[in-house]
Amino acid sequence: MESNPCLLLVVILVVSCSVVQSEAAGKRQSEALGHLYKAKYSMGNLSIDNSLFQAIQHVDTSRFHAQEGLKEKDRIESLPGQPKVEFSQYGGYVTVDESAGRALYYYFAEAQHSKESLPLLLWLNGGPGCSSLSYGAMQELGPFRVYSDGQALYKNRHSWNYAANVLFLESPAGVGFSYSNTTSDYKKSGDKMTAEDNYVFLVNWLERFPEYKDRDFYISGESYAGHYVPQLAHTILYHNNKAKKTIVNLKGILIGNAVINDETDSIGMYSYFGNHALISDEMVQKILKSCDFSPNATSQSDECNQAAEAAGKDTSYINIYNIYGPLCLREGTTANPKKPSLVDFDPCSDYYVYAYLNRPDVQEAIHANVTKLTHDWEPCSDIIPSWSDSPSTIIPLLQEFMANGLRVWLFSGDTDGRVPFTSTQYSINKMKLQVKTEWHPWYVKGEVGGYTQVYKGDLTFATVRGAGHQVPSYQPLRALSLVKHFLDGTPLPDTTRY
Ligand SMILES: *[C@@H]1O[C@H](CO)[C@@H](O)[C@H](O)[C@H]1NC(C)=O
Numbered sequence: 001m002e003s004n005p006c007l008l009l010v011v012i013l014v015v016s017c018s019v020v021q022s023e024a025a026g027k028r029q030s031e032a033l034g035h036l037y038k039a040k041y042s043m044g045n046l047s048i049d050n051s052l053f054q055a056i057q058h059v060d061t062s063r064f065h066a067q068e069g070l071k072e073k074d075r076i077e078s079l080p081g082q083p084k085v086e087f088s089q090y091g092g093y094v095t096v097d098e099s100a101g102r103a104l105y106y107y108f109a110e111a112q113h114s115k116e117s118l119p120l121l122l123w124l125n126g127g128p129g130c131s132s133l134s135y136g137a138m139q140e141l142g143p144f145r146v147y148s149d150g151q152a153l154y155k156n157r158h159s160w161n162y163a164a165n166v167l168f169l170e171s172p173a174g175v176g177f178s179y180s181n182t183t184s185d186y187k188k189s190g191d192k193m194t195a196e197d198n199y200v201f202l203v204n205w206l207e208r209f210p211e212y213k214d215r216d217f218y219i220s221g222e223s224y225a226g227h228y229v230p231q232l233a234h235t236i237l238y239h240n241n242k243a244k245k246t247i248v249n250l251k252g253i254l255i256g257n258a259v260i261n262d263e264t265d266s267i268g269m270y271s272y273f274g275n276h277a278l279i280s281d282e283m284v285q286k287i288l289k290s291c292d293f294s295p296n297a298t299s300q301s302d303e304c305n306q307a308a309e310a311a312g313k314d315t316s317y318i319n320i321y322n323i324y325g326p327l328c329l330r331e332g333t334t335a336n337p338k339k340p341s342l343v344d345f346d347p348c349s350d351y352y353v354y355a356y357l358n359r360p361d362v363q364e365a366i367h368a369n370v371t372k373l374t375h376d377w378e379p380c381s382d383i384i385p386s387w388s389d390s391p392s393t394i395i396p397l398l399q400e401f402m403a404n405g406l407r408v409w410l411f412s413g414d415t416d417g418r419v420p421f422t423s424t425q426y427s428i429n430k431m432k433l434q435v436k437t438e439w440h441p442w443y444v445k446g447e448v449g450g451y452t453q454v455y456k457g458d459l460t461f462a463t464v465r466g467a468g469h470q471v472p473s474y475q476p477l478r479a480l481s482l483v484k485h486f487l488d489g490t491p492l493p494d495t496t497r498y
Pocket residue numbers: 095097098100101102103181371
């Protein structure tokens with residue numbers, strides 16, 4: 001534990017490290033965001049552009065390609081060790097830049113039933129640098145979870161493909177199986193490049209799966225995808241407007257425990273630490289008084305750094321992504337599979353997924369790593385060395401979506417301390433919206449699933465009770481109920497008769 005690097009960081013916001021470090025599983029989601037903030041808030045580090053996001057106005061048409069015949073090639077017969085299922089699965093690469101040799105990997109789980117009528121839902125994980133296959137597909141909302149021996153899969157009966165056709169994308173290049181043959185591309189990674197490549201991916205993917213072109217389309221994601229989701233949505237709106245036609249039939253966005261506004265995200269985090277008994281009230285006051293979380297802050301006082309370091313120490317021996325949850329105390333896979341449980345999420349799941357997705361037979365079955373990359377598959381990228389741009393806020397994008405009639409839902413697992421519900425609430429307060437439906441509990445199966453408030457405009461905020469940062473991992477039933485209501489456009493139920 002002495003070697004835990006998290007304790008050494010004397011920078012505000014770097015409190016995101018979990019106690020458990022691993023060589024084998026490389027970088028994990030619990031570290032990626034801290035690394036970015038460390039760079040962003042480093043004294044006078046002006047190398048990360050934090051100005052407002054602007055859509056890429058011209059996307060070279062040479063990046064769009066005919067996709068005939070590629071869909072059938074991408075069909076996955078079955079994943080090694082999977083139980084029998086009725087829905088179809090696809091996986092493969094979409095080239096987003098032919099001259100650089102850059103391609104993004106996707107996994108697509110069609111709906112368990114009514115795939116012709118249910119919407120298309122894209123899921124993105126954040127990081128930056130974390131894989132939607134590792135977290136979204138294999139640990140959160142996908143149809144399967146991995147047994148603790150890394151050998152086989154079991155069903156997730158609350159998979160989101162009961163509500164939609166769900167597409168998981170590993171982005172940007174350098175994450176998971178996504179790659180570039182021009183490895184200097186990795187140094188250019190940032191929000192802009194991610195949005196542009198995601199957009200090019202999507203238009204090409206819809207060409208490959210033309211039956212989904214006119215389908216209602218939604219984008220969802222968590223954590224740093226609070227940047228990716230709105231930035232992709234903004235890019236879609238921009239190009240639909242420019243072309244005066246619907247290139248992508250975007251209807252709404254859903255983001256959870258999302259990084260949306262640095263200043264309120266930071267204040268909300270320390271407030272949460274304080275009122276969840278993780279740091280003292282004096283410490284909260286000291287941090288709020290001495291730290292400057294505004295986008296223009298270039299340096300912090302010694303008082304701020306000392307207070308932030310102390311707060312980091314107090315929170316470093318719990319998993320702040322799920323403050324009441326257990327830690328993974330035994331790294332790696334187990335010799336025999338443990339009895340799986342959907343209700344008690346296993347904090348060592350990263351290791352099981354790492355073992356499974358690095359198996360050559362699995363990679364072959366899912367059409368991944370076809371170019372025999374020289375690095376292994378990691379839950380969060382080890383090969384993206386830096387991040388070039390990260391706007392200090394994406395609130396103007398949310399306002400744009402509301403003005404354009406898109407459905408905008410923000411949700412918060414209420415036991416996440418990293419991007420907690422307080423951060424999201426403070427960010428919403430910045431928007432000065434009028435309340436349409438007052439705060440009330442929402443229910444699923446006779447219990448309170450969380451609390452919700454709807455704003456005029458329309459924006460829905462909802463908490464998910466007892467869920468950490470990765471909401472569908474910790475509360476799969478409540479998460480599925482939430483996404484169903486989001487996709488149906490129906491308010492979360494204020495009665496137990498559901
Ligand atoms: C990357 O290079 C490999 C080996 O030359 C090639 O097979 C592959 O098609 C290239 N990838 C892209 C996206 O062009």
